[in-house]
Amino acid sequence: MKYLEKILDKNQKPFYRKDLEILLEKLEVKPGDIIMLHTSLKSFGYIVGGEETIIQTILEKIGLEGTLVMPSQSVDIISPEYWQYPEVPAIWFEDIKETILPYEKEKTPVYFVLGRVATYFSRYPKVYRSDHPLYSFCAYGREADKITRNHKLDYGLGKDSPLQKMYDLNAKIVMLGTTFETNTALHLAEYSLGRPDLIESAPLLINNEKKWVNFKNIDLDIYDDFLEIQEAFFHENREKIRFEDLPCGKAYCFSMRDCVDFTKEYYKKKQSMEII
Numbered sequence: 675m676k677y678l679e680k681i682l683d684k685n686q687k688p689f690y691r692k693d694l695e696i697l698l699e700k701l702e703v704k705p706g707d708i709i710m711l712h713t714s715l716k717s718f719g720y721i722v723g724g725e726e727t728i729i730q731t732i733l734e735k736i737g738l739e740g741t742l743v744m745p746s747q748s749v750d751i752i753s754p755e756y757w758q759y760p761e762v763p764a765i766w767f768e769d770i771k772e773t774i775l776p777y778e779k780e781k782t783p784v785y786f787v788l789g790r791v792a793t794y795f796s797r798y799p800k801v802y803r804s805d806h807p808l809y810s811f812c813a814y815g816r817e818a819d820k821i822t823r824n825h826k827l828d829y830g831l832g833k834d835s836p837l838q839k840m841y842d843l844n845a846k847i848v849m850l851g852t853t854f855e856t857n858t859a860l861h862l863a864e865y866s867l868g869r870p871d872l873i874e875s876a877p878l879l880i881n882n883e884k885k886w887v888n889f890k891n892i893d894l895d896i897y898d899d900f901l902e903i904q905e906a907f908f909h910e911n912r913e914k915i916r917f918e919d920l921p922c923g924k925a926y927c928f929s930m931r932d933c934v935d936f937t938k939e940y941y942k943k944k945q946s947m948e949i950i
Contacts, residue, residue: 717851717923741815777807854904
């Protein structure tokens with residue numbers, strides 16, 4: 675295990691379950707909380723038990739009345755004409771579309787960049803997964819069915835999405851070693867800005883047959899400024915945010931509603947400056 679060799683070389687001790695329990699206590703994660711979680715295993719150095727330790731410890735902390743939610747997006751099955759990182763030749767489009775498997779929430783893998791913790795959680799027993807082929811969420815706990823149910827195709831991260839339901843339920847965001855570059859909640863704010871529609875397409879299994887389905891969205895890549903929003907939000911809301919150190923990163927816990935409302939105002943100011 676090369677990663678463990680690196681930890682030993684740095685003279686770091688393992689991160690144990692008891693350390694995570696203490697961390698969650700300091701972050702003020704409480705029984706009954708609705709938590710949207712973003713994690714980076716690397717930030718723990720070496721956490722004994724890995725992704726299983728993280729998920730089971732958080733579930734134990736929030737208890738039977740709590741709910742844990744993670745993005746389980748599968749944006750890699752979007753139609754190839756929308757691929758950007760990288761773009762592919764148009765001559766490949768039809769063969770790719772023929773080959774891509776349709777979205778099935780019980781089978782379709784979580785996009786690999788979301789990491790091992792999200793992948794593990796998506797396969798956790800009794801987890802609910804929403805029906806959107808690109809922007810699904812997984813949830814476990816008291817509000818899991820409510821949060822994931824009836825995820826509309828149009829505007830998949832907007833007002834009819836699990837994000838809006840978590841906002842309405844006053845969820846908390848917990849980031850363990852990640853930054854606002856992975857903070858999916860910021861997209862909810864982007865839908866309030868009056869951006870023009872675009873069309874996306876993905877394959878669904880309908881009556882046991884693969885069908886390519888079109889649906890509306892907005893451009894979520896106009897600004898590359900999520901880290902700027904993080905800096906401004908943390909500066910202006912420091913007293914409301916719990917900060918703690920990890921062996922190789924930072925851990926944060928804060929109100930999703932505060933974050934989304936702040937981001938809406940941030941973008942309104944940014945748009946007004948651009949008009950001027």
